[in-house]
Amino acid sequence: MTAFRHLRGWEALLLILLAIILAANVSASPFYLGVGNLVNLFQLSIEKVIVALVMTLIIINGEIDLSVASIMGLSACVLAWLFQMGVPVPVGILAGLAAGLIAGAFNGFWTAYVGLPSLAVTLAGLIGFRGIARILLEDRAIGGFPEWFNTLGQQPVLGPLTLPLIIFFILFAVFAVVLHASAFGRLVYVIGNNAEAARYSGVNVKRVKMTLFAASGLIAALAGLLYAARLGSVRGDMAEGFELDIITIVLLGGVSIFGGSGNLLGVGLSILIILNLRNGMGLANITGNTQTSVIGGLLILSVLVPNLTEMAVNKWKGRKA
Amino acid sequence: MTWLQSRIRPEQVRELSLLLLIVAAIIFFGSMIDSYYTSRTFNRIASSVAIIAVVAVGQTLVVLTRNIDLSVGSIVGFTAYFVGTTIAGDNTIHPLVAVALAVAIGGVMGAINGVIVAWGRVPSIIVTLGTLAIYRGILIEYSGAKTVTTDSLPAWLIDLPRLNLFVIEGLEVRVLVALALICVVVFQIGTSYLSFGRRLYAIGSNPDAAALIGLPVKRIVFIAFVLCGALSGLAGFMFLARFGNITVEAGRGLELQVVAAVVVGGVNIFGGSGTIVGALLGAIMIGTLEQSLFRLQISEFWRDALLGLLILLAVASDAVILKRLRALWTRADLKLIDKPPGAAAGESQPR
Numbered sequence: 311m312t313a314f315r316h317l318r319g320w321e322a323l324l325l326i327l328l329a330i331i332l333a334a335n336v337s338a339s340p341f342y343l344g345v346g347n348l349v350n351l352f353q354l355s356i357e358k359v360i361v362a363l364v365m366t367l368i369i370i371n372g373e374i375d376l377s378v379a380s381i382m383g384l385s386a387c388v389l390a391w392l393f394q395m396g397v398p399v400p401v402g403i404l405a406g407l408a409a410g411l412i413a414g415a416f417n418g419f420w421t422a423y424v425g426l427p428s429l430a431v432t433l434a435g436l437i438g439f440r441g442i443a444r445i446l447l448e449d450r451a452i453g454g455f456p457e458w459f460n461t462l463g464q465q466p467v468l469g470p471l472t473l474p475l476i477i478f479f480i481l482f483a484v485f486a487v488v489l490h491a492s493a494f495g496r497l498v499y500v501i502g503n504n505a506e507a508a509r510y511s512g513v514n515v516k517r518v519k520m521t522l523f524a525a526s527g528l529i530a531a532l533a534g535l536l537y538a539a540r541l542g543s544v545r546g547d548m549a550e551g552f553e554l555d556i557i558t559i560v561l562l563g564g565v566s567i568f569g570g571s572g573n574l575l576g577v578g579l580s581i582l583i584i585l586n587l588r589n590g591m592g593l594a595n596i597t598g599n600t601q602t603s604v605i606g607g608l609l610i611l612s613v614l615v616p617n618l619t620e621m622a623v624n625k626w627k628g629r630k631a
Numbered sequence: 632m633t634w635l636q637s638r639i640r641p642e643q644v645r646e647l648s649l650l651l652l653i654v655a656a657i658i659f660f661g662s663m664i665d666s667y668y669t670s671r672t673f674n675r676i677a678s679s680v681a682i683i684a685v686v687a688v689g690q691t692l693v694v695l696t697r698n699i700d701l702s703v704g705s706i707v708g709f710t711a712y713f714v715g716t717t718i719a720g721d722n723t724i725h726p727l728v729a730v731a732l733a734v735a736i737g738g739v740m741g742a743i744n745g746v747i748v749a750w751g752r753v754p755s756i757i758v759t760l761g762t763l764a765i766y767r768g769i770l771i772e773y774s775g776a777k778t779v780t781t782d783s784l785p786a787w788l789i790d791l792p793r794l795n796l797f798v799i800e801g802l803e804v805r806v807l808v809a810l811a812l813i814c815v816v817v818f819q820i821g822t823s824y825l826s827f828g829r830r831l832y833a834i835g836s837n838p839d840a841a842a843l844i845g846l847p848v849k850r851i852v853f854i855a856f857v858l859c860g861a862l863s864g865l866a867g868f869m870f871l872a873r874f875g876n877i878t879v880e881a882g883r884g885l886e887l888q889v890v891a892a893v894v895v896g897g898v899n900i901f902g903g904s905g906t907i908v909g910a911l912l913g914a915i916m917i918g919t920l921e922q923s924l925f926r927l928q929i930s931e932f933w934r935d936a937l938l939g940l941l942i943l944l945a946v947a948s949d950a951v952i953l954k955r956l957r958a959l960w961t962r963a964d965l966k967l968i969d970k971p972p973g974a975a976a977g978e979s980q981p982r
Contacts, residue, residue, distance in 0.1 A: 420943065427901065430894050430946040436887065438939020444932040546932070551884075554760060567754045603768025606761035613753040621752075 320564040323616070324579040331583060335590040342593075349470050351585050356474040356540075357382065357533040358552055359581050362559040363478075363485045364529045366577045368522050369560055370489070372502040372569025373428040375526045377417060377435030379552035380443065382534030385410045387443040389535060390452035390544035399459050407531050413439050414527015415520070422519035436553065444546040453543030463539025474536045481529070486574045494518070502569030555602075558609050559584055583608075636963045641956035642904060645897050645949065649912045653919060660923040667926070670802055677804075678792060678873060680918035681811035682707075682866050686885065687892045687910040688818050689741075689862030692855045694893055695822070695831040697838060697902030698748060698755035700856065701886045703863045705766035706740045708882035710867025712770055715779035715877045722785040729788075733868035734861045740766060741860015745853035763886065771879045781875035791872040807869050814862065819907040831855060835902025891938070892917050895945040897953075916941070 335342045352359065361378050368375050385406035392402040417435050421428045462473045489495040497518050501508045509515045538544045563580035565572025584605060591601045661667040686703050693700045710733045717732065718724055744762055748755045781789060796809045822828035830851050834841040842848045871877055896913025898905025920941065924934045 420947065424947060424950065426946050426950050429900050431943065433887065433890060433894065434939045434942035434946070436939070437891065437935050437942065441932070441934065441936025441939055445936060448932050554763070558760060561757055561760075567756055597771070599768045599771040602764045606764030606768070610747060610753060610758055610761040613757055614747060614751045617752045 319616070321576050321579060323612075324562075324564070324576060324583060328579060328583050328586065331586045331590060335586060335593070338590065338593060345470050347589075349466075349472070349475065351589050352475055352478070353472055353540075355555075355585060355588070356472075356478060357537040357549070358556050358559065359585075360474070360478050360481060360533045360536070361526075361530050361552070362556050362577060362581065363481050363574070364522075364526045365556050365560045366563070366565055366572065366574060367485065367489060367498055368428075368526055369557075369565050369567065370502045370569060370572050371498050371519065371522055372505060373421060373519065373522070374432065374557070374567075375417065375428065375435075375523065376432040376553050376557075377413070377439055378526060378530040378556060379549045380436050380439035381410050381413045381527050381530040382537060382549040382552065383443040383546065384413060384439045385531035385534040386538040386544045386548050387446045387546060389538060391446040393455065394452055399456055403535055406535050407528060410527045410529075410531020410534070411524055412527070414524040414530070417527065418520040418523030421523060422516040428523075440546075440550070443548075447544065447546040449546065451543050451545045455539075455542065459539055460542045463536055463542075474540065477532070477536070482574070482578065489574055494521075498522070499570060502571075504570075555605075558605060562605075562609050562612050564612075636960055637967075641953055641960050642897065642906070642909075644956055645953055646906065646909050646912060648948075648952075649895075649897065649909070649916065649945075653912065653916050656916070656919055656923070660919075660927065664923065664926050667923075672922070672926070674803060674805065676915075676918050676922045677808045679922060680914050681805075681808045682869050682873065683885075683888055683892055683918060684811045684911050684914040685814050685866040685869065686863050686889045687896070687914050688814050688907055689859030690889050690893050691896075691898050691905060691907055691910040692818070692822070692831060693755070693859045694898050694900060695835045695902055695905065696852050696855050697835045698852060698855070699759065699890070699900075700741075700744060700859050701756065701759040701890075702740070702744060702762040702766055703859065703866075703889055704882045704885035704887075705763050705770070706737050706860055706863040706882075707867040707870055707885055708877075708879070709740070709766050709770045710736045710864040711870040711874075711877050711881045712774060712779060712879065714868055715784070715871045716774075718785065718788060718871075719779055719783035726787055730865070730868055733864045733871075735864070737864015737867060738857050738861035741857045741863070742853070744860065745856030748856060749849040749853040767879075767883070774879045776879065778879075779871070779875075779877040784875060788872055789875060807872060810865075810869070814865070815907055815911045822907055827851065827854070832903055835899075835904075837903075888917065891942050895942055897945070897949055913945075916945075 332343075341347065361382070365375060365378065388409045389399070389402040389406040392405055393399060397405075413435065417428070417432055420426045420431045465472065467473050468476060489498060497508070497513055500511075500513060501515050501518055505515055534549060537549060541548075559580050560572075560577055561567060562584065563572065563577035565577065587605065587608070588601050591604065596604075666672075686707065690700060690703060713736060714729055714733045718729055740762070744755070744758055747753050747758045751758075792805065792807060794806045795803045796806050797804055822831060830841070830846055833844075833846060834848055834851060838848060867882070870882060874881070892914040893905070893910045894900060894913070895916055896905065896909035896911065898910055898913075917938065920938060921934060924937065
């Protein structure tokens with residue numbers, strides 16, 4: 311019960327934070343809440359935000375996937391490598407997605423079936439998959455994709471919405487249903503709370519973990535391809551370091567790093583907070599690196615402040631009794 | 632067999648196998664590369680391993696307590712830059728003062744991590760993910776996008792990386808390499824024999840139990856973070872000495888190499904087992920591979936893919952082989968209990 315109340319409190323906290331940031335941004339520019347700016351806001355970090363959705367499930371499951379950014383780079387490089395050899399782009403896209411699925415399944419195999427810690431497995435993946443991407447492209451930058459491919463990443467296709475944005479909203483709905491309204495979603499929480507207990511109650515822990523890692527690989531690959539379409543060119547070091555931003559989004563959303571708790575509503579709010587904060591700071595001429603520091607500080611404070619409050623309250627109660 | 636088993640632990644077999652793997656790698660590269668067995672190769676590998684090794688020692692202390700410090704790369708970069716600009720501004724600063732400054736800055740940064748983890752009860756991965764960004768951000772703001780250049784540094788600092796402590800038959804042992812080795816030896820002894828060191832293992836094996844038997848868990852975790860920060864500061868100084876030109880990007884991504892070295896070296900990422908020497912061996916393995924592949928004329932782009940594979944193999948062998956070995960050792964112990972011991976039964980208890 312207390313955990314439940316804590317969770318509600320968390321989302322309230324995020325909502326207040328979001329309101330403050332929005333108010334500050336709107337007071338700085340009256341056009342801030344225009345549709346154009348909001349679409350632009352999402353569009354600039356859309357790939358990270360998409361991967362954060364699947365990362366939420368992985369972390370609730372009690373695991374972590376550090377290799378997502380490398381898989382993003384890998385899928386884009388597979389596409390570019392094939393394109394350069396004269397393979398049509400649609401085939402390249404399928405190959406890129408397949409590469410991501412295989413990479414994710416590879417992580418899943420070692421984590422679920424061999425039983426290695428996912429932190430170590432996906433750290434190896436982070437380095438190894440990036441390595442494969444570099445082998446494919448070496449230090450070249452591949453561009454000149456067909457016009458329709460770049461348009462998909464950059465131009466609105468439905469009203470003001472771009473394709474990546476539409477994919478994000480669809481995936482958000484899909485993951486919300488899977489996590490909060492399906493048997494599979496309950497298993498994700500149960501395993502995250504206590505994998506041993508889940509196994510003894512007959513849950514197929516291995517299959518759930520395998521599914522999640524494969525899904526993570528596939529979605530990271532999709533995000534990598536969208537990133538390639540948005541930028542219009544591909545390099546071996548593409549999306550390098552994105553994993554930290556993605557994990558930060560998820561953890562700020564109130565998902566416990568130890569698994570078993572958190573929800574997509576919190577992550578959705580966290581996405582809005584981070585995007586608006588970065589955008590607002592950008593408007594105030596604060597550089598990207600300082601923005602990252604501020605978000606790092608926010609990440610620590612978001613856990614530290616509730617902890618300190620709880621400790622203070624407990625101490626106060628103890629003195630009164 | 633039982634005689635052997637009573638004298639070495641399964642973990643030591645693992646370190647021995649890593650050592651054999653390193654030797655095998657060196658023999659392999661030696662047969663592929665002309666003039667591989669030279670002091671030049673040794674120096675190259677040793678100077679690149681030295682920096683990683685010092686940070687890996689600190690990281691091991693933290694990982695043993697079931698925590699992780701992802702901010703080490705930023706600490707190395709910050710201290711390298713800060714000490715670099717300080718020395719560039721005043722070339723008369725005594726070398727020892729410069730080292731002390733680096734260690735102190737690193738220690739303070741580690742202390743900030745430690746306070747938030749130990750007393751703020753925030754998971755270490757969250758804290759250090761945050762400070763990874765914050766320390767780097769402070770560095771970039773502070774620097775104003777300027778760089779430290781070699782020509783602004785005093786002669787002693789520029790000569791330091793090539794300064795030999797002693798030379799054995801053409802094999803030069805550089806001062807910085809010796810410094811790294813001293814760190815390894817001191818902390819290996821400390822974690823093996825001091826009560827503080829044993830407490831790190833106790834906390835990592837079972838934090839709740841450690842608290843119940845009255846260990847000052849918070850203070851020990853805090854000290855582990857301070858030491859990790861201080862060692863990263865020292866590594867920052869070594870980084871400055873080795874490269875001379877320091878940009879605000881210095882040490883970025885180093886945390887991954889260090890965690891990789893620690894994991895390859897057999898330190899359990901969930902705490903409670905592993906040794907400092909293991910972490911050193913992990914660093915040597917990675918350093919040898921990196922520098923040798925570089926020499927092998929294979930495209931450097933293969934390096935990362937192989938490195939990833941190696942880490943995976945190391946972790947997999949750790950899990951599979953160590954499980955078998957431990958079972959073997961336990962069976963031997965049971966036999967000893969069955970037939971009351973002749974000698975040295977007490978030593979064979981698996982940890």
